[in-house]
Amino acid sequence: MSWLRALKETARSGLEIERLKLEPLIALRGAVGLALVVGTSLALFGPQIAASSAFGAFQAAIATFQRSWRPRPVLALVSGVSLAVSTFVGYVSGAHTVLFLCLLGAWTFLAGLAWAAGPTGGIIAASNVAIMLVTITLPTSVEDAAAHAGMIAVGGVVQAALIVLFPVRRWGAQRDALADALAAEAGYARRLRLDPFAPFDPLPLMTARSAAAVTPREARRRPAELHGARGVAERLRPVLASLADPAMGVPGEGLERAWVNELLGAAGSVLDAAARAVRHGEPVHLSATDLGVLKTPDNDVILVGPARRAADRLAALLDDVLEIAEGTGTARGIPSDLAPDTRHRPTLPRLAPVVLAAMRRELHHGSAILRHAIRVAVVAVAGYFVGAALPLGHGYWAPMTAVMVMRPEFSQTYARSVARFGGTLVGVGLATAVVRGAHPSDTLSAVLAVVCAGLMYLLMRTGYVVGQVCVSAYVVFLLGMAGGDWSQTVTERIVLTLVGGLLAMVSYALYPAWETPRLRYRLADWLVADGRYAATVIDQYADPAHRDLDAVRSAVLATREARVAWQEALAAAQHEPVRHRGISRAAATDAQHALGQLGRSAMVLEAHLPAASAEPVPGAAELAEALRRATEQGARAVRERRLPDWRPAAEAVARWDVPTADGDGTSPAGDPVVRRGAALLLEALEEFTRALDERGGSTRVSSTLAGK
Secondary structure, eight states, X not given: OOHHHHHHHHHHHHTOOOOXXXXXXHHHHHHHHHHHHHHHHHHHTOHXXXXXXXXXXXXXXXXXXXXXXXOHHHHHHHHHHHHHHHHHHHHHHHTSHHHHHHHHHHHHHHHHHGGGGOHHHHHHHHHHHHHHHXXXXXXXXXXXXXXXXXXXXXXXXXXXXXXXXSOSSTXXXXXXXXXXXXXXXXXXXXXXXXXXXXXXXOHHHHHXXXXXXXXXXXXXXXXXXXXXXXXXXXXXXXXXHHHHOGGGTOOSSSHHHHHHHHHHHXXXXXXXXXXXXXXXXXXXXXXXXXHHHHHOTHHHHHOOHHHHHHHHHHHHHHHHHHHHHHTSOOGGGOOTTTSTTOEEOOOHHHHHHHHHHHHHHTOSTTOHHHHXXXXXXXXXXXXXXXXXXXXXXXTTHHHHHHHHHOOSSHHHHHHHHHHHHHHHHHHHHHHHHHHHHHOOOHHHHHHHHHHHHHHHHHHGGGOHHHHHXXXXXXXXXXXXXXXXXXXXXXXXXXXXXXXXXXXXXXXXXXXXOOSGGGHHHHHHHHHHHXXXXXXXXXXXXXXXXXXXXXXXXXXXXXXXXXXXXXXHHHHHHTTSOXXXXXXXXXXXXXXHHHHHHHHHHHHHHHHTOOOTTSOOXXXXXXXXXXXHHHHHHHHHXXXXXXXXXXXXXXXXXXXXXXXXXTSSSEEEOSOHHHHHHHHHHXXXXXXHHHHHOTTOOOOOHHHHHHTO
């Protein structure tokens, strides 16, 4: 993609407005907290301290809107206290330019590294640095700075207290995550009726898994319907895929296929009903028809073999889902605080070592997070110099803008730069028109600032440009209350916002972290993860008496993480102004489909894992080891721009054809489910090689071996 087209696409995405469900009660709570802090500070301490406290309460409320599974009061407290510390330290060092610039660079570098702990930490850290550049200009002495910092912290405390006193949809985010996972499984079941090989995006399940992590205190308070259903939903996915797959015994047409479609449709309806019950905390409402399809004895008559086992397993898992959604039980009847499904999240005091370890892991060459930290630190210092050099005053707006818009990814940085300038232009224009027409007093300015903040809380999820309109007007009213010059504010804010956005954009062009050159590495990582998953599943057939289901679970999670990393990298690369290096868009799409089928084939095998009393499958261990070696060597070939060779894995499958007792032919060894699954695995691997073969040569090693 050319630079011109990349700029055009990112500008368009930055100015988009999304229609999302609004949360007026949460927005109102944040605005009320801001109003309490500003009103009290204005009455007791005057407009300047009121402005500082307003920034603290404003930022604390914004922090609670970030996508995090931690309690919202914790986010508000962390944001308020960290901003208070930043403001005080920044003011104390502000009199010494060199010291302050060193502090600004180090502070911003650490804020950039905070993205290693996740987007929530990165956004809160960046926002604190940006607002610090404004708040350090308000105090006039060290004692005054301490008072300002104290009121900023009070703003965070007030927002946290309001969240505790007036909760809105407690556990609502966790309910939505689990309901989305169940709804995704329902949609998957319906798609399988039309396409037995339909793909499934594991992101809702991964999100639900993240939401399920709780501290010991939260585990005791969590509603029963939020425990256990996620694990059951994850076990449902391979069962649904196995039931629909023609390779597992159900023909593509006929009575059996029609009955399987009925079962899949009923499963979708049951899962949708459970999702609604979990989301709203109300009873499950089911139709008698759906229950009749799942419970009918016709399953034992029409379906045989693997399909019948899958249908029985499906009915049992759906029973578990309904029990949990009703709050009448948990998986396996285990109390919610003791079930193995419980995931533990570190408490806040124990979180610091986890965050520091994540930041240390990014300190290596090639890390996109490290490059972002270096970029944002250099730009913040450079923006401070540029703002001070321009004859406009309030030069901190340039570095503040740059820090706020910069992200580790190219398209987000450029889109936010354009959106911030557009939103600033509109917001400052509207606020200026109001000020010049009404000449508001300090009290009225505070009221207008609170109204703008409330609109920002309400509309912030509809798009960055909309939020910036509200934020720009908010800052104009607030600084005007503190004694700023209105006419000067308009010119400065627009020009310096443009300067900060341009600095952010130029920095990414000069010191980028492109995903396009790393696409082959991401693809290779996904191949290795899929291969290990398939090999781990097949290992369970080799020694059923010593099954290691935890190893299978870990392999599944590694596969999902690798797949999401690939999809995110591919999405980022599509907007980068980088010439094609190594893999075309068509090849990437085909390779993604092939690896999706590879993971799906392993998942089908997982649905039929043998009981501990089953006989070992001859040759399964050998095939598992061959798959591990082949996919690791194939990943190395992908990184080196060579075509993978799957001959060792195909030969391991071919050796399953053993001579008969009379020596007149061969008979297939082992479980037929494993044989069919192995064939599907080889077919997916061959499709992967064909996707990367730009010459279009034949790669069907399995068919070649079969002819020998």
